[in-house]
Amino acid sequence: MIEGISIQEILTVTSILFFIGIYGFITRKNLISILISVELIWNASVVNFVVINKYLFPDALQGVIFSIFVIAVAAAESALAVSIIVNIYRQLTSVEVKDVETMKY
Amino acid sequence: MDFSNFLLMRQEIFLLAIILVLIIAEMFMPRKKKGSIVHLSIFLFGIHTVAGFLGIHESSMFGGMFRTNGLIHFFKNLLDVGVLIILLQSADWLQEKIVPQDNVAEYLILLFSSLLGLYFMISAGDFLMFYLGLELSSLPIAALAAYETAKRKSSEAGIKFILSAALASGISLFGISLLYATSGSIYFDDLLVLITSSRLSILGMILFFAGLAFKISLVPFHFWTADVYEGAPIGIASYLSVISKGAAAFILLILLFTILKPLMHVWENIVYGIAIATMFIGNLFALRQKNMKRFLAFSSIAQAGFILLGLIVGNQLGMATVIYFVLVYVFSNLAAFGVVQAISLRTGKEHMNDYEGLYRTNPNLSLVLMLGLFSLAGIPPLAGFFGKFFLFTAAASEGYYLLVFLAVVNVTISLYYYLLVVRAMFLRKSDRPIPFFKNGIYMRLGLIIAVLGILILGFYGPLYDYIYELSGSFNY
Numbered sequence: 001m002i003e004g005i006s007i008q009e010i011l012t013v014t015s016i017l018f019f020i021g022i023y024g025f026i027t028r029k030n031l032i033s034i035l036i037s038v039e040l041i042w043n044a045s046v047v048n049f050v051v052i053n054k055y056l057f058p059d060a061l062q063g064v065i066f067s068i069f070v071i072a073v074a075a076a077e078s079a080l081a082v083s084i085i086v087n088i089y090r091q092l093t094s095v096e097v098k099d100v101e102t103m104k105y
Numbered sequence: 106m107d108f109s110n111f112l113l114m115r116q117e118i119f120l121l122a123i124i125l126v127l128i129i130a131e132m133f134m135p136r137k138k139k140g141s142i143v144h145l146s147i148f149l150f151g152i153h154t155v156a157g158f159l160g161i162h163e164s165s166m167f168g169g170m171f172r173t174n175g176l177i178h179f180f181k182n183l184l185d186v187g188v189l190i191i192l193l194q195s196a197d198w199l200q201e202k203i204v205p206q207d208n209v210a211e212y213l214i215l216l217f218s219s220l221l222g223l224y225f226m227i228s229a230g231d232f233l234m235f236y237l238g239l240e241l242s243s244l245p246i247a248a249l250a251a252y253e254t255a256k257r258k259s260s261e262a263g264i265k266f267i268l269s270a271a272l273a274s275g276i277s278l279f280g281i282s283l284l285y286a287t288s289g290s291i292y293f294d295d296l297l298v299l300i301t302s303s304r305l306s307i308l309g310m311i312l313f314f315a316g317l318a319f320k321i322s323l324v325p326f327h328f329w330t331a332d333v334y335e336g337a338p339i340g341i342a343s344y345l346s347v348i349s350k351g352a353a354a355f356i357l358l359i360l361l362f363t364i365l366k367p368l369m370h371v372w373e374n375i376v377y378g379i380a381i382a383t384m385f386i387g388n389l390f391a392l393r394q395k396n397m398k399r400f401l402a403f404s405s406i407a408q409a410g411f412i413l414l415g416l417i418v419g420n421q422l423g424m425a426t427v428i429y430f431v432l433v434y435v436f437s438n439l440a441a442f443g444v445v446q447a448i449s450l451r452t453g454k455e456h457m458n459d460y461e462g463l464y465r466t467n468p469n470l471s472l473v474l475m476l477g478l479f480s481l482a483g484i485p486p487l488a489g490f491f492g493k494f495f496l497f498t499a500a501a502s503e504g505y506y507l508l509v510f511l512a513v514v515n516v517t518i519s520l521y522y523y524l525l526v527v528r529a530m531f532l533r534k535s536d537r538p539i540p541f542f543k544n545g546i547y548m549r550l551g552l553i554i555a556v557l558g559i560l561i562l563g564f565y566g567p568l569y570d571y572i573y574e575l576s577g578s579f580n581y
Binding site: 018021022025031034035038041042044045048049052056057060062063065066069070073076077078080081084085087088091092100101102103104 | 232233236237240244247248251254257258260261262263264267268271272274275276278279281282283285286289290291331332335336
């Protein structure tokens with residue numbers, strides 16, 4: 001619980017964060033930026049879990065535990081994505097979507 | 106302390122043991138003998154599959170995080186059989202392409218880890234376990250899709266898969282957090298009582314649904330499918346189209362029918378719209394594909410649309426028909442993918458025109474491919490017909506006549522493009538047909554199991570009754 005800040009305000013921030021992530025995923029042209037957008041979505045959910053747990057259901061720790069697991073999985077996922085991107089960079093010396101994409105429709 | 110409870114997880118434990126054995130084999134086997142790891146893994150996984158058929162009683166453990174019952178156990182066995190067929194079909198490819206690069210053990214370890222993730226996903230008893238299972242099943246597949254590091258298309262498939270899967274699980278996660286906000290618990294048993302139809306829970310449900318729809322490749326979320334299937338090794342493409350899609354459909358089914366049942370008036374409409382869009386877009390795009398892998402990708406999108414026909418019903422009948430359909434779909438699709446893989450391995454050809462005159466040179470292979478495609482299309486004596494027929498009756502029994510009509514229209518469209526391939530193989534002549542070749546013993550075995558599945562499942566009636574009985578293990 002943070003003094004003077006209601007749950008609505010925090011949830012508004014996380015929702016905005018979530019949609020920034022979605023927008024970034026759709027519009028960015030660089031693989032690393034797309035990955036960063038996805039990270040924003042995850043972090044929005046993580047903050048959501050912690051805040052909901054703290055404000056609404058403080059007698060159990062389900063949300064907090066969930067967020068720890070999400071952080072760990074997110075780290076694994078971005079490590080894997082970055083390693084694939086590095087492999088692409090070795091072949092093409094570029095991580096722009098337009099250079100990577102050969103298969104369409 | 107009593108450890109006999111852990112016997113409930115014996116399939117997971119056995120699979121984990123196989124993974125550990127493979128790690129040890131990778132460390133201590135001399136480099137020249139690495140090829141025998143393939144034989145070892147097929148042998149061990151065969152034992153695992155057979156042992157899986159031993160019965161199991163319904164129970165849960167870890168405070169309700171892990172649960173199992175007759176239906177979940179049956180579905181795990183189905184996944185086992187599917188993965189065994191895929192292993193058999195890709196054994197020759199592994200021996201010829203992957204063993205010389207000296208990384209065959211990693212391939213198998215990643216494949217089995219993904220299967221382990223699917224196990225945990227379908228027997229999850231809360232959202233945390235579900236989420237971990239989902240991630241454990243999709244991360245290794247991304248690595249496997251990009252496995253042929255020298256090939257550009259393979260890397261492209263890998264990056265497309267990992268980014269789409271990451272977005273999907275992120276959206277799904279946000280939905281779970283909203284469901285948690287409305288109910289205060291992530292355990293399915295508590296959610297059964299706590300979920301009510303409020304606006305927040307509806308939003309959470311829709312986001313959650315979107316995340317799983319990525320995995321089943323339903324229409325607004327299907328863009329990765331064809332590209333990943335084309336770029337990834339064929340064994341992985343068939344794993345994605347059959348095993349991963351089937352398991353995701355199964356868990357979506359359970360969650361919609363049990364804990365999200367109070368929101369049925371909402372998801373009914375969503376499923377209705379998505380079913381129509383998925384069937385039409387999958388089929389219409391399949392018409393213009395000339396690459397066999399992309400062709401099968403769009404055909405599998407269309408088949409996912411048919412699965413939704415059973416999903417919309419929302420009762421025991423719907424569950425039984427969907428599981429029967431997935432069962433049949435596993436064998437039919439693996440027969441088709443197996444032939445494509447065999448031809449691609451021996452000749453490197455994946456274009457539909459290359460299949461012209463195949464019947465004259467390789468009659469057995471073209472018969473298998475024909476059976477697989479006919480079963481996918483739903484031609485009567487084969488199992489695929491009964492799968493579709495039951496789905497349509499289930500949807501019609503709840504009064505969705507328009508939807509069933511549109512589905513029948515789609516079956517007709519799909520028949521056209523499946524027959525295009527059959528015509529190329531049987532009726533067309535070619536100056537340079539694919540020459541005759543002999544398949545290895547594993548490939549033959551894999552194709553034979555798939556064909557037997559197609560032929561037997563259609564005629565063996567009690568199986569459907571058995572599935573229907575098992576589907577009663579969930580409360581609706």
